[in-house]
Amino acid sequence: MKKRILIVGGVAGGASAAARLRRLDAGAEIVMLERGPFVSFANCGLPYHVSDVIADEASLTVASPQLFRERHGIEVRTGHEVVSIDAGAKTVRVRVLASGEEVEERYDALVLSPGASPVRPPLPGIDLPGILTLRNIPDVRKIREWIRERGVKRAIVAGAGFIGLEMVENLHAMGIEVTVLEMLPQVMPPLDAEMAWWVAEHLRAKGVTLALGDGVAEFEATESGGLAVRTAGGVRHEGDMVILSIGVRPETGLAKAAGLELGPRGGIRVDDRMRTSDASIWAVGDAVEVVDRVSGQPALIPLAGPANRQARIAAASICGHEARFSGVQGTAICGVLGLTVAATGASEKALERAGEKDYEKVYLHPANHATYYPGASSMHLKVVYRKTDGRLLGAQAVGGEGVDKRMDVLAVFLQMGATVHDLAEAELCYAPQYGSAKDPVNIAGMAAVNALEGLSPLTHWNSVRDGALLVDVREVDEFEEGHAEGAMNLPLSGLRDRWRELPAGRELHVYCGVGLRAHNAVRFLRQQGYAAWNLSGGWKSYAAAKATGKG
């Protein structure tokens, strides 16, 4: 009898698994069962179809059932929901949604790729029409129809994570007035607050209303036929539709009912071959728990790239090939009204939550390419590394062009277990329209190495100690435009003559615009016997942090 492999779920993980299974086993019978009407569609493109940036719905489909059949000999059954698994008998029960009929299918190997579903908290009014989520093609059709039929002018986006802000991007592009509600006091929860601040400022400048630090409490229909959202803080926001993007939850119902083990985060537990607690069942994608590459802890990190790689490994494992999944570092990116926001690895708050103390961070505001070449724009970059050995732990960036490149470079360094010394040595592409002789990644590394070696120790807005003096080494005109409270102005250009004006015996926390002049000043002052620190990221980072209320 032919080996029979069933795949539950036909999107990223399921479709990739099917294709590779076929390549590794030309003879197996491979059947992909998908509850929805579509397989192998591009989840990550859905928000852009709302606004017609991706105008043609068909272009969201990567591979059709026909292509699976003709090219790969894979059978695809859409509208087929797997309702239970009998792991002992190695069968699944399938409901054919069109007829309601149920059939039993046997398997030798079963791959679960059920994904994650948008969280819909059981709040009053949650089922009112016009409160929409976005996960698949029927969802995007519903949103498009709602916008068109209702002539939506104002929308409320609840949840300011990646999907929420991608919806903001697309609704805003359609001329819809957008209000963003977020329970946390910041947008982009994966980022640290002082980095997310740049995103919030950009959104506000583009006319998006932000209501942060206040959760959604209930929904109501308004008299004019719209919707109102009342927050926990008692504020009422009105709009013609609500996009719920407050997170996703792994679809584990089927796995749980079958007796498969779940992990501590509530996802399906798998080993590094993507095998579940049942030896004939593998699971991949948003529903599984992965190992966080930085913390080594189990985590739920729903991302398309890892889902694809997990699928390859599950296929290899099923066919007896050696391959292991090495974990997820959470590299993510989002375009927000011309701004790019990206991150990889651990945020500072994740380290704090884990009780980690052995870390340092560096802030920069470098240009994306040589400033002498026209069109350079600056980005905001935060790099977090282990204080004892300089190992890279994570990075976040906000800016324009070149943010994706630096995040990819940092993601690779993190993957390879690099230290800040490696960042300093990176030999990256340099021509003036692409980068700089010292790339932002080099500068981050050099600043961190200087701190590690004690040459120019770093300090931050939230670690200026009592009794310490803030020294602003910018020129007088810069100082007068805005400076830290209590700071003394002593421009770097006069420092070699005037340093004796600085009080002896006091700790000096030195800052400039972004960090370079302060670095020079700290080096000078340390050689004159002062205990001097460089306030990383300078006035720019200081002001941003103060604005978040964290300063």
Next chain:
Amino acid sequence: MKKRILIVGGVAGGASAAARLRRLDAGAEIVMLERGPFVSFANCGLPYHVSDVIADEASLTVASPQLFRERHGIEVRTGHEVVSIDAGAKTVRVRVLASGEEVEERYDALVLSPGASPVRPPLPGIDLPGILTLRNIPDVRKIREWIRERGVKRAIVAGAGFIGLEMVENLHAMGIEVTVLEMLPQVMPPLDAEMAWWVAEHLRAKGVTLALGDGVAEFEATESGGLAVRTAGGVRHEGDMVILSIGVRPETGLAKAAGLELGPRGGIRVDDRMRTSDASIWAVGDAVEVVDRVSGQPALIPLAGPANRQARIAAASICGHEARFSGVQGTAICGVLGLTVAATGASEKALERAGEKDYEKVYLHPANHATYYPGASSMHLKVVYRKTDGRLLGAQAVGGEGVDKRMDVLAVFLQMGATVHDLAEAELCYAPQYGSAKDPVNIAGMAAVNALEGLSPLTHWNSVRDGALLVDVREVDEFEEGHAEGAMNLPLSGLRDRWRELPAGRELHVYCGVGLRAHNAVRFLRQQGYAAWNLSGGWKSYAAAKATGKG
């Protein structure tokens, strides 16, 4: 007595060394001696000032002598040429160019950063006016003046390396008709010929005349006041000016006369602290020999990024700090009329020259981002790795947006000693406008891993063996538009039904458009007992290689 540090040469290496020396030693006397009228200018921006893309000459200057003095207490003396070094006495002889006067200066530490000068071969007519090179600000002034005063309409660029093609970019932007002469049979000598072919095709499509595989033999003045270049092959090219960009030579005269050791490539020999054979003399930048990170051999690789890092290390060494230079991998990039060309590590021809046999390569033509998002464009990518263990050796890419990003990612992998397995696992930024769930770098890694593991071994246009059958698995209409000579067409979509039509016992070299369908076909055919290989990069790479005459 104060420690006295002299620096010879005030551009990238010299200026960086001076600034860091000041940070590490606040008390030293630091004097920078520069023969030319400018210090700390942006070499790499010079071609763009020719065309006014960088309109303001002053913007090419990173730091002025005044800034060095006021901010850093560094003395800068322009127009001061060091004419000899007495290493025993620790003095240099300096000619003040304005007066002709010579003075002696003592040093405790000496840093040489003389750079490299454009090669001007002693050919007949080489000194005719209008045969210009580009190294510094006076050079760019001369070129600008010549173009303006002579009303240049046609220019000849001799040498199709990075600087040559940057000059093409800028001359073309000014509406000047450009002919490029190159002794080698390809443009962009650091690239392999079949990758450079894409650049040549692009240049031709933009109206640039290429004369490859024929060296310059002599220059003449024409009757109409222009210039003519006669090649070794006897072809005559006319133009209103000639830009000579056939390479640079390290400026080692001073070092050699002082008795400093040179390396096998003719550059100043330094250790990994950038110290020369004299314990009080360091050298950095284009004049020194570095260790090639891939081959481990001495090499001359004149690049601004490494020069800056070498300067930091020389400064650290002079001040007693620990730091070592780990070598150069030759990461380079160039914009050519809307195309980006980039490379890192070893080219295939460099490996061949070194007698290296243990390598394999993979070609790809991936899109820069998800194709379902508008504006995706495809690039050409070649990745070279060690066949036995998969270690990354080098990469080359030609294309539009996103080429610089992939090359930086690959450069970091190479720096970190990564294997193709690491490339396959890379977790890079994915949103549809930035990348793909499987990034080009992932795909390169996956293809290489599949080959390494014997799942889908690779073959190439130049390794199709006698008696082997080329099998084209594209659809019939694609095949009919163009295909390899002698190829049999058997579309992947029909392969599972028709594979028995393939002759038993013959090696099959399978190709499709770019490699994916062929991969599926190879996997299928191997499981039916065929010796099948995937022709890497498919018809695109095959056709490009054939066009270079290498097929």
